[in-house]
Amino acid sequence: MSHTIVPLKTYATIFVLLMVLLGLTVGVAYLDLGALNLAAAMAIAVAKAILIILFFMHIRYGRKLTWVFAGAGFFWLAILLVLAMTDYATR
Amino acid sequence: MPEPAIAHAHQFESAEQQRDADTLGMWTFLATEVLFFGGLIMCYTFGRFSYPQAFEAASHHLYVGYGGPNTAILLCSSFTMALAVRSAQLGRRKALVGFLIATILFGLGFLVVKGFEYHTDYVEQLVPRWRFHWEGADAGHAELFFWLYFVLTGLHAIHVTIGVGLLTVVAILGWRGRITAENHMTAEITGLYWHFVDIVWVFLFPLLYLIGHR
Numbered sequence: 001m002s003h004t005i006v007p008l009k010t011y012a013t014i015f016v017l018l019m020v021l022l023g024l025t026v027g028v029a030y031l032d033l034g035a036l037n038l039a040a041a042m043a044i045a046v047a048k049a050i051l052i053i054l055f056f057m058h059i060r061y062g063r064k065l066t067w068v069f070a071g072a073g074f075f076w077l078a079i080l081l082v083l084a085m086t087d088y089a090t091r
Numbered sequence: 092m093p094e095p096a097i098a099h100a101h102q103f104e105s106a107e108q109q110r111d112a113d114t115l116g117m118w119t120f121l122a123t124e125v126l127f128f129g130g131l132i133m134c135y136t137f138g139r140f141s142y143p144q145a146f147e148a149a150s151h152h153l154y155v156g157y158g159g160p161n162t163a164i165l166l167c168s169s170f171t172m173a174l175a176v177r178s179a180q181l182g183r184r185k186a187l188v189g190f191l192i193a194t195i196l197f198g199l200g201f202l203v204v205k206g207f208e209y210h211t212d213y214v215e216q217l218v219p220r221w222r223f224h225w226e227g228a229d230a231g232h233a234e235l236f237f238w239l240y241f242v243l244t245g246l247h248a249i250h251v252t253i254g255v256g257l258l259t260v261v262a263i264l265g266w267r268g269r270i271t272a273e274n275h276m277t278a279e280i281t282g283l284y285w286h287f288v289d290i291v292w293v294f295l296f297p298l299l300y301l302i303g304h305r
Contacts, residue, residue, distance in 0.1 A: 022162055033304065073122030088141070
């Protein structure tokens, strides 16, 4: 599992991608896209989080069990947000 | 006196099982952290859904000039953290300590910027209860936005502070030669915590600073 030693180049590529995505999220915020502004901001944030989790946090190189543990917290967060908002959004 | 690095503690079958336990334990803690911040994110989602104009107007009083560079600082710190863990895996002691110090400095830099930002918020009368003055419409829900801003960023800043403390301990252990290629999980799981704190900010930045369009 954490025995995999990730090449320097991979870390550097992920870092550059993260900085590009940061620039993109700030750039997009200065365009008027209506409701798409929120969708774009969240899509970019999720992309950044996935890059960090997969590569910096070594999930990509981990066991399936680690995937389950890492996914559980986010899955429960999704339950919290989705079920609560189905109430508020349909009143 | 430091003992020589042992392969695994006696309650584990193997070093590999011990590393699995370390990793899964940290991820379990991080799941509780996701839900800890998640409750506040739920409050935020409800507030933004219910009072979109007030939240957008309030958000435009925050400075992308503070939040943007601070995001970059944390992303840099995650990069140096990843390199520190890699150095630990390879048993490169000096590189480990060097990258940890770089990560600590980025973390402190983030907190300094945040401190200046809180000062600006105070001067501009954006601190709920204590010093809040709102010219626009719907002052109550603008104030709600700033409650969420201060609680979310405040809790995040506490996490960064704890992270800096943990990294300092790991750096001292590393310097004393207690972290080796065979025994590097202290660095690995501290790294998981640090990257998690970075991810929290990755979401807070667009949610707080970039509502609507600027």
